[in-house]
Amino acid sequence: MFVMTTTAIAKKLMMKMKIKLLVIILILFFSFFGCSGSEQKEDPFEIRLIDDWRYTYRRSMIIMSIKANGNWESQVRQQGHFSEVVQKKGSQRGKWELAKKNKYLKITVDSGDEIETGWKPGNDYEYIITSLSDEKLILTKEDSGAEMEWLRMRAKKSSSGSPDGEQFITEQKIDIAPVIVNLKKRTPYSKERFACLGLSFIETLETPVKTIEEMTAAPLIHPSLRDDIIFYFSSLEYNEIKNFTKVKDHMTNLEKIANPYFKSRLKEIKLNNIIIAASKGSLEEFIIQYPDQMVRFNMIPSLPQETK
Secondary structure, X not given: OHHHHHHHHHHHHHHHHHHHHHHHHHHHHHHHHHHHHHHOOOOOHHHHHOOEEEEEEOOEEEEEEEOOOOEEEEEEEEEOOOOEEEEXXXXXXXXXXXXXXXXXXXXXXXXXXXXXXXXXXXXXXXXXXXXXXXXXXXXXXXXXXXXXXXXXXXXXOOOOOOOOOOOOEXXXXXXXXOEEEEOEOOOOOOOOOEEEEEEEEEEEEEEEEOOHHHOEOXXXXXXXXXXXXXXXXXXXXXXXXXXXXXXXXXXXXXHHHHHHHHOOOEEEEEEEXXXXXXXXXXXXXXXXXXXXXXXXXXXXXXXXXXXX
16 A cells, blocks of 8 residues: 555656646747747848938939948939930938937938939938838928838849849839819809829839849830829819828729729829919919929920020
8 A cells, every 4th residue: 555655646746747847848938939039020220221222203213322331322313215224413422310219311411413302412301201111211301291202222022033032123113294283163153273293103013123224214104194184183173182081082093094004013103292272372382393394384484495
């Protein structure tokens, strides 16, 4: 009886030891994998910002290199209508820093030319960092809400990327001249209003490229597409477009209209700027943002033709 009792006690002790050992193994297992998961954090914000970025403005491309030492430099490459990038148009350099817990990017322009970003040497510019991803950086001016969308030169690997991890540029931005449309009046006595829009079309490239030099010039917008945009907005009344939610719905409709012109490769239409103008002053406020359009709207006299 004594032997059996001792054996029973020994079995109980062995069972307890096994249970404790199992608990220890489970604790170690979850601690290891739990810690491993917590250590797989994203790169620090500033490291994600350090790269080469591309900003497209009409037929120019600005390539900005943000460097780890707090400096940046950029160059402008001018596109022809039906050719590849043909020439450099200017350059700048300066310093950058993050502010207010990485919510703001401050750009200081030390030297260079006046280029299409609107940045002038000797000035500082501060932007809200609206978005920073593997593909793009969106900077927003706090006072005007105007956005600058920079695409990462080594974009996130596309589905057509090779197994060895090569990165590809998969899309391009195509700007059009501003669209100004006289909105439909509800009654003959209704106030005259204009919808003033700055639009960009984001198109998926038919063949992804590795570098910006491999990209051909952005295609010209088909004239019929511009006519369709004008026709669509001219059929709207002020009440149908007076707030952002309604404008967003119309942009969705516009994408359906525009998609066939891009052979179904249209990714999105980006609304860069919109003003519903009810006065000449508001209309001029919009047009003045597009200096090359000021002659068209008789805001400045056209240059005299050279005589032979």
